[in-house]
Amino acid sequence: MPLVEIAKQNAHEVVPGYTARFIHTEQMTFAYWHVHAGATLPLHSHEHEQVAHVLEGVFELTVDGVSYELVPGKIFVIPRNVPHSGRAITDCSLLDVFNPVRADYQARD
Amino acid sequence: MPLVEIAKQNAHEVVPGYTARFIHTEQMTFAYWHVHAGATLPLHSHEHEQVAHVLEGVFELTVDGVSYELVPGKIFVIPRNVPHSGRAITDCSLLDVFNPVRADYQARD
Numbered sequence: 001m002p003l004v005e006i007a008k009q010n011a012h013e014v015v016p017g018y019t020a021r022f023i024h025t026e027q028m029t030f031a032y033w034h035v036h037a038g039a040t041l042p043l044h045s046h047e048h049e050q051v052a053h054v055l056e057g058v059f060e061l062t063v064d065g066v067s068y069e070l071v072p073g074k075i076f077v078i079p080r081n082v083p084h085s086g087r088a089i090t091d092c093s094l095l096d097v098f099n100p101v102r103a104d105y106q107a108r109d
Numbered sequence: 110m111p112l113v114e115i116a117k118q119n120a121h122e123v124v125p126g127y128t129a130r131f132i133h134t135e136q137m138t139f140a141y142w143h144v145h146a147g148a149t150l151p152l153h154s155h156e157h158e159q160v161a162h163v164l165e166g167v168f169e170l171t172v173d174g175v176s177y178e179l180v181p182g183k184i185f186v187i188p189r190n191v192p193h194s195g196r197a198i199t200d201c202s203l204l205d206v207f208n209p210v211r212a213d214y215q216a217r218d
Contacts, residue, residue, distance in 0.1 A: 002186040003177050025186050026158050027208045028137070049135050055164075068112050077111040077134050097206055099136045 006032050012108050015041055017088070022105050029102040033094040035059070041086035048098040050078040057092030061085075115141050121217050124150055126197070131214050138211040142203040144168070150195035157207040159187040166201030170194075 009021035009032075017039025023030040029048075035057075043062075052061060054070045061068050061076055063084045070076060078084055118130035118141075126148025132139040138157075144166075152171075161170060163179045170177050170185055172193045179185060187193055 002172070002188070004184050004186065006182050006184065023160075023184065023186070025160060025208075026188070028158070028160065028206065030160060030184075030206075049137070051132075051134060051137065051139060063111065073115050075113050075115065075132065075139075077113065077132070079111065079135070097137065097139075099134075099208055 010109055012105075014105075014108075015039070020105070022102075022109055024101050024106050024109070027100055029098040029105055031094075031096040031098070031102075031105065033092070033096070035088040035092040035094060037088050037091050039088050043083050043085040045081050045083045046098075046102075047080050048100060048102060049080050050084075051097045052076045052078060053095040053097075055093040055095055058089040059092045059094060060087045060089055062087075119218055121214075123214075123217075124148070129214070131211075131218055133210050133215050133218070136209055138207040138214055140203075140205040140207070140211075140214065142201070142205065144197040144201040144203060146197050146200045148197050152192050152194040154190050154192045155207075155211075156189050157209060157211060158189050159193075160206045161185045161187060162204040162206075164202040164204055167198040168201050168203060169196045169198055171196075 013019045017036040020031045020033045053075050059070045122128045126145040129140045129142045162184050168179045
């Protein structure tokens, strides 16, 4: 930091088919994901606010039981503690931004 | 919210050549910019932490007197209250993420 090359950060396969590189700032965590087509993200929730971006590809995000198709230009704001899951329709590049810092992800680095 | 189509948000020319659409969450502001080649961003600072992404193009960011060339894949974490300025080397698409919410930008919407 403060100039960060994302590709030089450690890569972590957090869930099968979901590989992320993380950047942690004072109050936020940025997760840059590469996801394989068909990979599923199990239902989960966390105390962090999350803003989900699809940078490339098509991703199905299910929030509180409702499914949404996300593509570049459409983002989703997931409130704190709301259960969500996902499925990659195609290979995807995703960016998730969390507030506060994801200490669980930070511990992986 | 919570599913947001960026292109449907109001566009604001904040500085000549710098047009943004904003999304404000509980604790963060996301600013999606289109910037014209050659447009300059005057030196300024703010109490918000800022993470700068170049999504397309080449952008020169100067932080605390040092200039950096930002391209897709290289991000910059600007700490709170640190003076910074910028210049678009080419037409650019930028994403800035702020914590806490930029009340000044929120007031424009």
